[in-house]
Amino acid sequence: MQDRTHWLDKPGLERTLWIVFAVVLVGLVIAEFFVTHEYDGVMGSFGFYAWFGLAVGGVSIAASKVWKSVFKRKDTYYD
Amino acid sequence: MTSVLQHPAIILILAGVLLPFVRGGVRGAVMLAAPLIALGLVWTLPDGISLAVPFFGMELAPIKTDTLSRLFGTVFTIMGFAGGLYALSQSRVQELTAAYVYMGFSLGVVFAGDLVTVFVFWELMALASVMVIFAGGTESARRAGMRYLLIHLLGGVILMAGIAGEVAETGVVAFRSMLPDTFPRALILFGFLLNTGAPPFSSWVPDSYPEASYTGMVFLSAFTTKTAVYVLARGFPGAEILIFVGLFMIFYGIIYGLCENNARKMLGYSIVNQVGFMVTGIGIGTELALNGAVAHAFAHIIYKALLIMSVGSVFLMTGKRKFTEYGGLARSMPLTTICCIIGGLSISAFPLTSGFVAKAMMSDAALHEGLIWVWYLMAAGTAGVFLDVGIKLQYFVFFGKDSGQRPPEPPIHMRLAMIFFAALCIGIGVFPSLFYQLLPFATDYQPYTGAHVIGQAQLLLFSGLAFFLWLRFYGWHLVESLTLDLDWVYRRWGKRISTELVENAGLARDSIITDLANGGRKVVETVRHFHGPGGVLARNHPTGRMVFWAVAMLAAYLLLDYVIGAL
Numbered sequence: 336m337q338d339r340t341h342w343l344d345k346p347g348l349e350r351t352l353w354i355v356f357a358v359v360l361v362g363l364v365i366a367e368f369f370v371t372h373e374y375d376g377v378m379g380s381f382g383f384y385a386w387f388g389l390a391v392g393g394v395s396i397a398a399s400k401v402w403k404s405v406f407k408r409k410d411t412y413y414d
Numbered sequence: 415m416t417s418v419l420q421h422p423a424i425i426l427i428l429a430g431v432l433l434p435f436v437r438g439g440v441r442g443a444v445m446l447a448a449p450l451i452a453l454g455l456v457w458t459l460p461d462g463i464s465l466a467v468p469f470f471g472m473e474l475a476p477i478k479t480d481t482l483s484r485l486f487g488t489v490f491t492i493m494g495f496a497g498g499l500y501a502l503s504q505s506r507v508q509e510l511t512a513a514y515v516y517m518g519f520s521l522g523v524v525f526a527g528d529l530v531t532v533f534v535f536w537e538l539m540a541l542a543s544v545m546v547i548f549a550g551g552t553e554s555a556r557r558a559g560m561r562y563l564l565i566h567l568l569g570g571v572i573l574m575a576g577i578a579g580e581v582a583e584t585g586v587v588a589f590r591s592m593l594p595d596t597f598p599r600a601l602i603l604f605g606f607l608l609n610t611g612a613p614p615f616s617s618w619v620p621d622s623y624p625e626a627s628y629t630g631m632v633f634l635s636a637f638t639t640k641t642a643v644y645v646l647a648r649g650f651p652g653a654e655i656l657i658f659v660g661l662f663m664i665f666y667g668i669i670y671g672l673c674e675n676n677a678r679k680m681l682g683y684s685i686v687n688q689v690g691f692m693v694t695g696i697g698i699g700t701e702l703a704l705n706g707a708v709a710h711a712f713a714h715i716i717y718k719a720l721l722i723m724s725v726g727s728v729f730l731m732t733g734k735r736k737f738t739e740y741g742g743l744a745r746s747m748p749l750t751t752i753c754c755i756i757g758g759l760s761i762s763a764f765p766l767t768s769g770f771v772a773k774a775m776m777s778d779a780a781l782h783e784g785l786i787w788v789w790y791l792m793a794a795g796t797a798g799v800f801l802d803v804g805i806k807l808q809y810f811v812f813f814g815k816d817s818g819q820r821p822p823e824p825p826i827h828m829r830l831a832m833i834f835f836a837a838l839c840i841g842i843g844v845f846p847s848l849f850y851q852l853l854p855f856a857t858d859y860q861p862y863t864g865a866h867v868i869g870q871a872q873l874l875l876f877s878g879l880a881f882f883l884w885l886r887f888y889g890w891h892l893v894e895s896l897t898l899d900l901d902w903v904y905r906r907w908g909k910r911i912s913t914e915l916v917e918n919a920g921l922a923r924d925s926i927i928t929d930l931a932n933g934g935r936k937v938v939e940t941v942r943h944f945h946g947p948g949g950v951l952a953r954n955h956p957t958g959r960m961v962f963w964a965v966a967m968l969a970a971y972l973l974l975d976y977v978i979g980a981l
Contacts, residue, residue: 341745343742343744343745343813343816344745344816353882356875356879356882359875360872360875360876360879363868363871363872363875364872366868367868367872369864370863370864370865370868371864371865372865373863373865373866374781376786378786378789378790378793382872383869384793384868384869384870384872384873384876385872385873385876386876387793387794387797387873387876388797388872388873388874388875388876388877388879388880389876389877389879389880390880391793391794391797391798391877391880392797392798392801392876392877392878392879392880392881393880393883393884395668395669395672395794395797395798395801395877395880396672396801396880396881396884398669399668399669399670399672399673402669402670402673402897403673403895403897406673406897406898406899407673407893407895407896407897407898408895408896408897408898409895409896410894410895410896412896412898413896413905413906
């Protein structure tokens with residue numbers, strides 16, 4: 336009988352995706368050894384975009400959570 | 415000299431007027447053919463002023479063409495075609511009419527060679543676009559439309575004051591490059607900025623656009639804000655204040671987008687975010703920055719419409735619009751999911767998409783001008799928008815916790831429109847040199863260098879890593895709520911003030927009417943007292959008494975005259 340489970344519902348998918356994601360991220364950092372940096376200073380340093388992206392992502396999420404906690408109101412606030 | 419009928423706007427306005435009178439296949443043919451004919455007209459208009467009209471001693475130029483107007487004319491008409499294809503099954507013909515007329519008016523702004531023509535089409539555009547919002551057909555759409563109208567009419571009044579002052583001061587009506595160095599020019603800049611979603615009026619975009627129908631928002635997303643970008647690029651390149659305004663818009667859109675639970679509203683915030691990049695680029699003002707800003711506008715119209723089409727398809731097929739109501743829809747809507755992901759990658763400037771080849775020019779322009787802090791903030795904004803639209807939107811709508819819903823894909827014409835725009839996002843990203851030939855300044859810009867591709871991919875994917883780490887360790891608690899914005903001032907205080915005014919005005923009106931009635935009654939009574947039957951002035955008096963008083967007064971007069979003479 337054919338397995339009709341959607342691929343998104345396959346067991347172990349999340350773990351597989353984390354592994355693939357990690358490989359891609361590490362691969363991108365390693366790839367930096369093979370390119371010539373175009374900029375000087377911090378923005379031209381090794382791994383800059385990686386840590387900067389991670390930091391910006393974390394700070395943005397944290398800032399939005401703080402903002403939301405202060406300015407959150409019910410959907411019907413203006414009704 | 416070109417005839418007015420060759421104006422690309424006219425064909426779209428005529429098509430809009432015609433739509434209520436035709437049905438079925440003919441209506442569809444009109445909807446698809448009109449933007450294509452307009453596109454042809456955009457490319458047949460000669461450079462320079464091709465139509466001049468005398469107006470109260472001024473020479474107006476309703477049609478003036480150059481590479482900038484042609485670029486926007488091209489993308490507006492392509493958008494019209496794809497939007498029309500997407501909206502083929504829209505039964506609310508009043509929305510279609512308003513949308514086509516709205517497109518026409520936006521082209522009117524794009525080809526205007528003078529400030530008066532800009533203003534006329536600018537205001538007509540506001541009126542037509544609010545009809546698209548009203549066509550949403552709900553009470554909340556009506557209320558959001560009224561707020562939208564108030565904001566845009568305010569902007570229109572400010573713009574008109576600025577234009578009148580500029581013409582009075584300089585005697586020049588031509589729409590030319592300026593700096594906000596006089597009060598009228600500052601007013602013009604403010605009027606233009608209001609339509610971009612700049613502070614303090616950024617909230618009109620996420621407030622009003624999501625209230626339109628699933629097709630209406632597609633049209634709305636393309637024209638008003640991008641027409642504003644066009645007039646800024648033409649009118650105020652290099653105005654430094656735009657850098658600060660644009661950067662504010664970038665982060666406003668990201669933070670509010672991350673807070674938002676309504677998927678369509680979140681896309682509204684991301685419009686502000688993306689227009690912020692363009693405004694920043696215009697503020698930098700170099701050829702590379704301006705190329706980047708208008709290239710970004712071109713790319714943005716396409717990928718933003720693609721995103722709104724995708725989410726609109728989900729909205730149409732599920733009847734729901736909140737992240738808390740979605741989840742796992744990729745199982746039954748794979749094509750919509752893929753199109754939305756392509757739109758999400760493109761808006762995030764992922765390599766091989768249109769956003770990548772456009773946005774990079776603005777960042778590089780900031781560096782070339784020594785604006786390193788602007789470069790950092792734009793890079794942060796790029797990472798932030800990937801969190802918002804590249805990850806959060808996709809995750810909570812199509813993946814994430816399965817909502818159990820299995821809606822089918824939307825009708826074939828909607829899928830074709832999405833495929834068309836997804837293909838353009840990829841096509842522009844893969845073959846940027848063709849795209850660059852449309853730009854106002856000749857360029858040999860090379861977006862695909864190893865460092866740029868690797869750096870951009872790192873920036874975005876590590877930002878995505880932050881999202882998934884946060885999700886794994888802290889969870890992402892979506893709640894059905896809204897986040898207060900500066901529109902609170904007029905939606906809350908304004909409402910209270912107007913309510914007070916209405917109530918107090920009613921009391922004042924009653925008081926005034928009572929006072930006037932009492933005063934009138936007293937006047938009538940006084941007149942009646944003296945002149946009415948029995949009144950002292952209406953009585954008959956004996957002749958002797960009258961003679962006595964006359965003699966007494968004459969004697970008094972003589973005495974007074976004598977005294978004055980003696981003195």
